[in-house]
Amino acid sequence: MLPVLIILGIVAIGAIGVWSRTRQTSLSGWSVGKRDLPRWTTWFLQAGESLTTFSFLGLAGIAYGGGVAALFAVGYLTISCVLQYFITPRQRQLGANRGYLTMADFFQDRFGSRTLGKTVALVGALFLIPYLQLQITGLGLIVQLATGSADASGFSMIVASVLVVVFVIWAGIRGLARVAVFKDFMMVAALVIVLAGVIASVGGIPTVVEKVNAISSGYFTMSRPGLDATFWVSSVIVTGLGAGFNTFPHLWPPTLAAKSGAVLRRNSSWIAIYQLSLFIPILVGLAGILVLKQKTPGNFVLLSVAQHTLPEPLIAVIAIGGAAAAMVPAGAIAMGISMLVSHNLLPVKNPKLRFRLNHVIVAVAVGLALAFGLAKSDIAALLLLTYGGLTQFAPAVAIAIGRKVRVHGIPVVLGIAAGTISVAIITFAGIKTGGVDSGLISLAPNLIVLAVSELIRRTVFKGQPAVPSEAEEANDDALAAARPVAAEGASA
Amino acid sequence: MIPDASGPDSARLASGSTAPLSTSLASPKRLAIALTPVVGIVVTPFLPFVSTPTFVFGLPAAVVWMAAMVIGTVVALQIVERSYQRDGGAALDAAEAALDAERLAKLPEGEAH
Numbered sequence: 338m339l340p341v342l343i344i345l346g347i348v349a350i351g352a353i354g355v356w357s358r359t360r361q362t363s364l365s366g367w368s369v370g371k372r373d374l375p376r377w378t379t380w381f382l383q384a385g386e387s388l389t390t391f392s393f394l395g396l397a398g399i400a401y402g403g404g405v406a407a408l409f410a411v412g413y414l415t416i417s418c419v420l421q422y423f424i425t426p427r428q429r430q431l432g433a434n435r436g437y438l439t440m441a442d443f444f445q446d447r448f449g450s451r452t453l454g455k456t457v458a459l460v461g462a463l464f465l466i467p468y469l470q471l472q473i474t475g476l477g478l479i480v481q482l483a484t485g486s487a488d489a490s491g492f493s494m495i496v497a498s499v500l501v502v503v504f505v506i507w508a509g510i511r512g513l514a515r516v517a518v519f520k521d522f523m524m525v526a527a528l529v530i531v532l533a534g535v536i537a538s539v540g541g542i543p544t545v546v547e548k549v550n551a552i553s554s555g556y557f558t559m560s561r562p563g564l565d566a567t568f569w570v571s572s573v574i575v576t577g578l579g580a581g582f583n584t585f586p587h588l589w590p591p592t593l594a595a596k597s598g599a600v601l602r603r604n605s606s607w608i609a610i611y612q613l614s615l616f617i618p619i620l621v622g623l624a625g626i627l628v629l630k631q632k633t634p635g636n637f638v639l640l641s642v643a644q645h646t647l648p649e650p651l652i653a654v655i656a657i658g659g660a661a662a663a664m665v666p667a668g669a670i671a672m673g674i675s676m677l678v679s680h681n682l683l684p685v686k687n688p689k690l691r692f693r694l695n696h697v698i699v700a701v702a703v704g705l706a707l708a709f710g711l712a713k714s715d716i717a718a719l720l721l722l723t724y725g726g727l728t729q730f731a732p733a734v735a736i737a738i739g740r741k742v743r744v745h746g747i748p749v750v751l752g753i754a755a756g757t758i759s760v761a762i763i764t765f766a767g768i769k770t771g772g773v774d775s776g777l778i779s780l781a782p783n784l785i786v787l788a789v790s791e792l793i794r795r796t797v798f799k800g801q802p803a804v805p806s807e808a809e810e811a812n813d814d815a816l817a818a819a820r821p822v823a824a825e826g827a828s829a
Numbered sequence: 830m831i832p833d834a835s836g837p838d839s840a841r842l843a844s845g846s847t848a849p850l851s852t853s854l855a856s857p858k859r860l861a862i863a864l865t866p867v868v869g870i871v872v873t874p875f876l877p878f879v880s881t882p883t884f885v886f887g888l889p890a891a892v893v894w895m896a897a898m899v900i901g902t903v904v905a906l907q908i909v910e911r912s913y914q915r916d917g918g919a920a921l922d923a924a925e926a927a928l929d930a931e932r933l934a935k936l937p938e939g940e941a942h
Contacts, residue, residue, distance in 0.1 A: 371933055371936055372929070372932075372933075373929070373933060404889075405879075405889050405891040405892060408873070408891055408892065408895045411895050411899065412870040412871075412873065412895065412898075415866070415867075415870060415898065415899050415902050416867050416870060416871075418902060418906070419863050419864065419866070419867055419902060419905075419906065422863065422906055422909070423854060423855050423860075423863070426854070430925070433929065433932065541887075542887065542888060543886070543887025543888065544887075546884065546887055546888060546889060547887065550882060550884075554882035557882045557883075557884075557889045557890075557891065558879065558880055558881065558882055559873075559874040559879060559880075559891070560880075565874070566874035566875060569873065569874045570871055570874070573870060573871055574871065577867075596929070597922065597925055597926055597929060598922070598925060599922040599925070599926075602854075602910065603910065605906070606903065606906035606907055606909070606910050607903060607906075609899050609902045609903050609906075610899065610900075610903055612899050613896060613899055616892060616895075616896065619892070620892075
């Protein structure tokens, strides 16, 4: 009965996504609409990164092993709200004035460099594939844990992937927004239900805390191995910077599609309140110390606690909430990858052909991630590169949002390359960093290479401007006159 | 790092120019207010009530502290937003809305939904 309920829930999520009489017919309409998404629609899209499969599977697991160190997720997400308050309105303003559809458009246009645009598109699309797989595998794991059936897990992954492809292709960002609203309500409901189960079965929160403290007070001091103060400071800073500077390509459509900078600003000023909901999986993880067997895998903790404390129909609600938490980011990531490839990487001029190719790429990207997930291929190691690697775009974002761009595109490319290679070397060579995040360390070579190569450029090409005149905002009046519809992307 | 200018933009936007908006949103005062809870978050593990097991009303002090930082962030950003609106941000927002309305009117029917 439980697998049927969960599959029906997943189908309902897909149906919400395609619940529209009209299919999107252009790449710009599909990805950013008319750039007029109202406040609440934008809110749910912006909040997408706060409640994901990580909230369900990861956070409770970290709390189960490391106690209050799991609060680092609350920390970096809150910091990202502060940075986004200042940064995203400017990105949206540039996007509306100059017709961006993707993050790569932003870099290409601001630095007047096709090489930079294509580099960002390639790196961004590659790094997002393992992130997409994570969502689909996470969904399968949620269903498997809830039902105890590996068959139901594989089947649910296939059904959810097909539905994601269908609603993303059909409705684009509007469909994603509809599912995001449903997802957030389901996630909050699911977390409250899990917490209620813990309180009813184990005791109130003070009781749980007291019992865990009796086992080990180390759970409350951020002193567990690998989850100490160094881990906290470096991961909070680097992930906060990455998310705050909007370095994840799939987070750009909500920014570019918002009705105004004021909408983004007002949402960012309130959205940190969402992070309070993350205290629930952390407290559930602590309760797991009391009710679960030792060495329970971290990803199993929240749902295992739920199974210990809740009746079957409520487990279905939690699993459907978890499925929604996977399907919304999966849809956004698939959109992000397809836009970068079809719009920035493929040399296709015909808009209709490009739009069709875009749909094919959505299906290919989700299909690839599903295949990796079903085959249990270990591309998770690449995910280690995703956060640290994409954060290497942060210095370039900081330069590009200025009124005038004073750095050439090639030094920026070289800096990003140096930072990304550094992350890869530290990760795959197993270099010990004393707990400091590889992404934070790699910002050093990134900035040094950027600064030195820009200095060389200024010396060798003395007097030459850093960016071509068409990249200057001062020329926007003329550009706007020549482009009556500022909706098709900069590289179109 | 973040554009910091004001005044002339309001007039330029009011005249219907599509030239870039520029604001004093990231003024030093507003940045200082917004970054206060950020500093509080970063230094969390070094706080005496976090580095030793401490409990407030039965809850771990780290949890209470982080809840305070989340709420403090919201409060700080509300103060920043009000300050910005008071210092001319409201006029810039209105001008941006007018520009966007003009741009939307130029979009062909069926372009997007």
